[in-house]
Amino acid sequence: MRSMTGYSKLSYQDDKYALNMELKSVNNKNLNLKIKLPYNLNFLEGAIRTEIASKVSRGSLDLKIEFSDLRGNLFDYDKEQSKGYMNVLLEMEKDFNEKFSNKMDILVRNLNVIKKNDFEIDEEEYTNFILGKIKELLTPFIKTREEEGERLRIYFLERISVLEANIDEIKKYKDQVVEIYKNKLLERLDKIKGNLLFTDKSDISEEISRLDSHMEQLKKELSLKGVAVGKKIDFILQEIYRELNTTGVKSNLYEISKLIVECKNELEKIREQSMNIE
Numbered sequence: 001m002r003s004m005t006g007y008s009k010l011s012y013q014d015d016k017y018a019l020n021m022e023l024k025s026v027n028n029k030n031l032n033l034k035i036k037l038p039y040n041l042n043f044l045e046g047a048i049r050t051e052i053a054s055k056v057s058r059g060s061l062d063l064k065i066e067f068s069d070l071r072g073n074l075f076d077y078d079k080e081q082s083k084g085y086m087n088v089l090l091e092m093e094k095d096f097n098e099k100f101s102n103k104m105d106i107l108v109r110n111l112n113v114i115k116k117n118d119f120e121i122d123e124e125e126y127t128n129f130i131l132g133k134i135k136e137l138l139t140p141f142i143k144t145r146e147e148e149g150e151r152l153r154i155y156f157l158e159r160i161s162v163l164e165a166n167i168d169e170i171k172k173y174k175d176q177v178v179e180i181y182k183n184k185l186l187e188r189l190d191k192i193k194g195n196l197l198f199t200d201k202s203d204i205s206e207e208i209s210r211l212d213s214h215m216e217q218l219k220k221e222l223s224l225k226g227v228a229v230g231k232k233i234d235f236i237l238q239e240i241y242r243e244l245n246t247t248g249v250k251s252n253l254y255e256i257s258k259l260i261v262e263c264k265n266e267l268e269k270i271r272e273q274s275m276n277i278e
Contacts, residue, residue, distance in 0.1 A: 003148035
């Protein structure tokens with residue numbers, strides 16, 4: 001089980017490339033990925049999205065990439081021509097017995113010795129390099145989500161234990177509910193033809209049975225590893241809440257009503273934290 005909160009960063013440099021990556025995420029019902037790329041990697045956005053989506057199913061993710069190709073200087077200068085110009089400037093200073101205030105400024109601004117290189121990027125090489133580093137970035141990122149997910153799983157199991165204890169208490173009153181309901185009606189009615197009416201309106205056996213089933217399914221989902229369970233858990237919690245409501249309405253017993261309130265309180269704690277489960 002994974003949380004939707006995660007973070008990782010990666011820095012790399014060799015004689016070819018300098019690269020910095022940062023990936024962070026918070027909870028979201030679906031996968032929402034924002035990518036900030038340098039202009040020379042824009043062609044890779046689709047491939048990066050596909051790679052991340054293959055490992056992450058939910059969450060709002062922000063990816064920032066800074067990249068430089070150290071081999072491809074965009075500008076260069078003509079060394080021989082520059083030396084020739086500088087020698088001319090020095091000779092002029094000598095001939096006229098005057099000093100130029102900034103010979104480099106004259107050289108750069110007026111003599112056009114700096115030229116732009118025609119550097120072509122290798123998209124296939126960039127793709128292999130960047131996607132390889134994306135995979136490296138995702139490994140610690142997913143690990144942080146799994147570690148937070150494990151903390152949440154332990155928290156959920158603690159809350160579930162309290163829920164199950166309260167449900168067990170409710171079970172103790174199950175047989176009393178019908179009898180209490182029956183007696184109250186008998187006080188108002190002169191004649192009752194049968195007990196079917198009482199059982200139909202006040203028996204909570206089915207609700208208790210479904211609660212037990214939902215609790216078992218919830219624990220099963222929490223034990224799964226490597227799969228997204230957040231949406232399934234949210235659905236199960238809704239079903240548990242519905243059964244608790246029905247039980248409370250049908251029982252009409254103070255002791256059960258009190259336990260239902262405590263159950264809902266624990267359930268709300270779980271639901272609040274489950275919003276962060278992938």
